[in-house]
Amino acid sequence: MSPRVFDCIAYLIEHRDRAVGRDELMASVWGRADIADTQLGQVVLRARRAAGDSGDAQLAIRTVVGFGYRWVAETVEDDTDAALPADPAPDPAPVPVAPAARRVPLIVLALLLVAAGALGWTVHNGRQADPTPVAAAPAPVVATGRTIAITPARVDATAEWDWLRLGAMELIAGRLRGAGQIVIPSENVIALAQAAPDPRALADAVHAALHPRWIVASTFLKADAGWIVRLQLRAHGHETREFQGQADDAIRAAGLATAQLLATLGAPADAAAAPPDALEEWLSRIDAAVLVEDLDSARQLLRNVPEAMRTRPALRLRQAEVDFTAGQNEAAAAALQDLLDGLPAESDVLVHARAVALTAAVQVRLGRAAEAEHSATKALALLEGHDAPALIGKSFMRRGVARARLGRADEALADLAQARIALQLAGDTLGIALVELNEGALSGIRNQPAEALASFVRAEAHFRPFGASSELAIALTNQVVAHRALLQPDQALAASERSLALLGHLANVESTQLVEVRRAQALADVGQWREAEARLDSLARAPDLEQQLELAATVANERARIALARGQPEVALGLVQPLIERLTAREFAGNRLECWETVIRALHALDRDAEAATAATALAEWARHADDRSFTARLRLVEAGQAERAGRFDEADDRYGAALAAAGQEGVPADIAQVAIAYATALLARGDITRAVPVAGRLDRYASRSYDAAVVQVRLYRALRQAEAWRRALDNARALAGERPIPADLAIEPGALVIGPALPPAGQR
Known part of the structure; x- marks a missing residue:
């Protein structure tokens, strides 16, 4: 157990009478609260594992959603002094593999x-x-026919060499890639190793999920005479070939074994057999730590690298990657810019390309989409003619995301398609x-x-x-x-x-x-209001909700939707009205529109029509500047509702028609149903049954699964005095209702049908 995991468990036990907030727990474990959530999550996951617990069971450490954690296991205090074992033997256990949840911030x-x-x-x-x-x-990912997957090494040595378990993966992969081989990125294998730690089970999982042509397994043995490294090359269902290297140094022995393997594959082996660069072991150690997101260890290794090596581009790139993994994007951007300023492209094209590609990823995170597009394009130009499909795929993907942020969806999709092909080639x-x-x-x-x-x-x-x-x-x-x-x-x-x-x-x-x-x-x-409200109320109490405006708006709108359905318009109004003036940024446009819609519905329910009209005018003015075509149907629907309330029925019909046309053009069922429900309900309230029939007919396909559509169907058949159809529709609505009450008037069986055209009440047309 690492000291931080121990401190985490100890602090939670010491304060087991209450929940401990995330910031408080960070301060107790790290001595400060500005720690990335991923790092805290990693420590909690390891603490659970150490306590025989899991995220599913939560028998020892329970997550308090939106706040922190609490120790819940039965605990007995024992004041007896316990003798510590003398000279404990070093733990030979391999470095644990991080679950994929921690692997990618x-x-x-x-x-x-x-x-x-x-x-x-x-x-x-x-x-x-x-x-x-x-x-x-x-x-299945159809690999190129020459992809290689490398599994974690088996290390038979003292605990100080545990880093080789994962470090050797990147070490061997680098030698193989240098000889033109396609090696599946290690993240894929490590994620599978979490679920299948047994070597045989892992090999089966790798074959099933990654479909490599070969799997390379390695054993590192520390002997009196030095190191013996054995590599096993396996093709699924074929005989295993073994290659061995022996040297005073583990990396040199691995290089010799890799050179033999490459010779068997018919690939150049000179680079793999070359004596190791002194920096190579440091890079392998850092890579091993990063692969399991042990960022503290990675940073310590970076600090310990001899002064003469610290200016090497590959090491400086690792520093930026560690910052990026930790979510310290500004620091990563600065480190990458400093690296690129002094790194001519011709010096090491692949290191240069990796730095530029990572710059694009950082810029995407920082919301600098135009800069990210430029960087990704530059990385792709650097990689032209190089056999680096994984990096090419990531660069296309980053450019696609940047272009999506810039509103250029067609170009983004084209980039993602090219990313898919490149990553397919990389396995x-x-x-x-x-x-x-x-x-x-x-x-x-x-x-x-x-x-x-x-x-x-x-x-x-x-x-x-x-x-x-x-x-x-x-x-x-x-x-x-x-x-x-x-x-x-x-x-x-x-x-x-x-x-x-x-x-x-x-x-x-x-x-x-x-x-x-x-x-x-x-x-x-589905009408399960009580459980929905309990979850929403818990989210609303999250201590950091004020800093998460989009989540706050979503939670408030959902709570308001239920309040309106319960007949509590004042509650709904109080939840969403204060948010409108806070949601001014462009990225919150959808949330702001929904808040305005909810406010107007609540004001109508309260018969505060003048205020509703003012809100609708403000919404229209804002929407004119927002110029978002995706909002057209909803805006026309608000206008129709306003005209309906004012008795301007011709204008309302015009706006309802425009809303239906806009929703139909987009073809999203929820949008079409939203408009048709509102229009059909309005027509039925006017008594205009004839015109309500075709509008309500648009809801037939949804009535078996949408409660609101089902209610309109009940209203229609009751207005038409079709008792049998009304009865079936009412049964359907009740089946869909959950905790939602069926309007009382709809449960009264309709009388006999009066033959003749349906006309609106006098004076309404």
């Missing part, structure tokens, strides 16, 4: 809010495995999954929820074998968004149910909150 960004509510599509921006998406049963399944994720987000932005859903389902299937919790959270919560846009509440609920299994495994608090809010939305959609 997460930034969750809502790119657009779809008309059906706070439906923000989420993308993923990672560290070295960058933005992406996936589909149903995952299509980078995790990278391809991230491409799928971003393609799905782009489809969502383009109001294509069915295409988005297919990508997110594929993403889920690809990520599951890797135990990639953060990425799975994005795939599943985006599925909730897509299902809601498609008016599929049961499927949205099922996707949110699957996401609950990730709670406790997510090192990033924003990911946890995203799971919680999507679960609450899915519950509210």
